Amino acid sequence: MCSAPLDNDQQAEDARYSVMIEAERKLFATKPRTVTDVRALAEIAFRDPDSIPGADLIGSVLNGLRDLDDNAPSPTFDPEQWLVLYERCGGGWVRPAGRELTLCAPVPASDGIQASLWELETRGGREQVLRLIEEREAERIAA
Structure with missing residues (x-):
């Protein structure tokens, strides 16, 4: 019977941890408005020098x-360079008739594709990449 308080303590600790995780998730989903927020x-x-945060947390800071x-x-x-790596990993693009250019990737996405897309989003390079593809398509048509 001595284990009952320990079980209750563990349940309370698990509940507190779940609340903290949910609060962090919401915080990192919020768009920062100031340098102080970032x-x-x-x-x-x-916060922990012995731990590397996940890509989602690093991405939130970079996007902020x-x-x-x-x-x-x-x-x-x-x-x-990004486009070369993306294509090597199996990525590509399509342009449905009369629609915008869309990047596409194999499913399931490889680690290389996932890392490329993470870089694209955190570096804000999507417009540059789409413009480069547009230029290449225009050159191909002109040739």
């Missing part, structure tokens, strides 16, 4: 910074 996200994501930078694409993003 700093708070970074401090939460990187990009939002505050007027959604400017990253100065380190190279659309040509």
Whole structure:
């Protein structure tokens, strides 16, 4: 009978942990409005020096910074290099008749595709990549 308090303590601890996880999920889904907001996200994501946060937390911090930078694409993003890697991993694009260009990937997506798409979103490079594809298609038609 001595284990009953321990079980209750464990249940209470599990409940507190679940509430904390849900609060963090909501916080990282919220668009930051100030540098202070982004700093708070970074401090939460990187609170343990012995642990690397997940891609979703890192992405939230990077996207928060990009939002505050007027959604400017990253100065380190190279659309040509990105597109080469994306195609090597099996990615491509389609343009349904009369519609916009759409990036596509095999299902299930490989780690390389997932990493490429994460980079595209966190670096704000989608428009650059689509513009590059448009230019290549125009050159191919003109040739």
